[in-house]
Amino acid sequence: MANKTNKLKFLTHPTFILFLVFVALNLFFAFSTPRFFKLSNYMNIIRQSTMIMIVGCGCTFLMMTESLDLSVGSNLALSCMVYSFLVVFGIPGLGIGPLPLWAAGIIVLIIGGLIGVLNAVLVTRFDFEPFIATLGVMYIGRGLALATFDGKSIRTGFPDGFEVIGNDSILGVPYLFIFVFLAIVIFSILHKKTLLGKHAIAIGCNKNAAFFSGLNPKRIVTRLYIITGCLAAFAGILTASRLEHGDPRTGTGFEFTVLVAVLLGGTPLSGGNGTILGTVIGALIITVLGNGLNAMDILKFWQIVFKGIILIGAIVLHSQLRARRRNALIAAGTKA
Template identity: 35%
Template sequence: MNRLKRAFTFGSPAELARIGVILALLGLIIFGGLRYDNFLSAFNILSFLRYNSMFALIALGMTFVIITGGIDLSVGATAAMASVVAALLSGHHWAAGLGGGVLAGLAVGILNGFLVSRMRIQPFIATLATMLAASGTGLLLAGNQSVSVSYDTGFTAIGQDDFLGFPIAAWIAGLAYVVGWLVLEKRPVGRHILAIGDGEQTARMMGLNVERNLALVYAASGALAGLAGVILASQFGAGQPTEGVGWELFAIAAVVVGGTLLTGGSGSVGATLAGALLLGMVFNILNFENGLGWISLSAYWQSIIRGAFLLGVVILQARLQQRVKLS
């Protein structure tokens, strides 16, 4: 349990990363507010929260998966497939679209959990297989084209409307993070998940049901990806079977930037949210910078910057871990 103890010791790599991501996020907000005229406008803030709620949701699920020492490569394809299912069902009722999308994601998550916990297949291979299956299923259901949602049942309100001055999608993501924080920090299952990441064999010796907890973690990741797909369909007015490419990388990046160790056994829901917002803020600032005309970065260059940013964080995390081991 040494790794688990180090993760919650002040000055550990995880603790330093969590503090660093919050400071970096605050620094970017101050920089953007001082440099760009409309950066802190209500329109930009609400648009930012509305759009990034999808990525925050898949990052939340990825946090729990990575804490166990696993990985879920299927979240992007699952969200895309769920967006198609939600669009197809949105004509019946907004609740049908919402429930159908979440259940589609949950089904993929349950399959992932079964493959990892019962079949003992490595998470990378298991979720790679379901990623391909979910992507193909989404394309098959959509007929290889976007699927329009119904505008008569109120389904689009989920991704486009506001409640008490904030986007409904942001409220959904915020509520999901509150529940995630309570599970990880206040419930026994949270301690069990941390223990599994710290060492499966040790967790078994402690009498923990490793298989059940792994199944729950992957099911939750799938359901959250499905919920992100619902917001995707509602926000853009169509199910997008070709969307979701690279979403899993964004989620992993947000989790790692937030200080969760890829080796498992440590993690923070709040820091993951800060990491997701930080990555979204980087591209929000790049868009504003493009508007000033000083630079002109295409989406390809933005992907390069994202990769370089993630690489820098991973290298820093590795250096901090090495320093703690030597101390």
């Protein structure tokens, strides 16, 4: 009997319900418009959701520890600009000419990591609320992104191969897909199999337990900010390559889109366990919604409205499910 209830348990699991929502959304659009249910369109959907998923992987971990990162959008823009600048102009101040792609990539990833360090220092050393700390860093990052090329976009002078990782395929599989797939796999492993993932869950779920087990929450949160910073930088590189230009205004509002995807995926702002899979489905739901409405020739502005409705609806749903589960446990615990 216990087995049976365990088997059916996934039916009420938030991620599964989310998946049903995703399927229903797909069915709805498939029946509403002939343009939606096509392989090429799905390729598009995945492409559109790439950055959300990649950065969302890091943000899921952060939010499990009760933190969040609003600087990912401007971090992405800064990386996009710096990467473009380095491969087109190099570092003029030091008399260094255009850098090769890999070298520029490494520098950008380091800068992304440093932004993560800045966030982490503010949150862990200065005891900032993550919301305020990363908001401040968001402004700084956006300003620097604009300052990189005097507020202008970089549109020409890119070396050969610049567009490859963002647009080309290998054996018919776009590089972007490979990156997303790798990110999902790596972070799922990090989540389930490594110390970092386990300790992140422990910190978010029960601070006292983490303390008595000798964990160091500050160190773990710092690492997660650095990882998220690097992921945002990587997404910036991919964006530059995909658009074939460096745009300092890219990624505006991106931080909130990621936040919504992670929240939809069932990771609460109050910390505790979340899942990478949930975040992925959350990202897909947001993208499918936009894409499907587009295909139906419904104004794209509706998707902003729907994003809001879905966000609030999902949070209410998640909190209800969580409360129900907790009540069931309490009822089971104290029958007396």
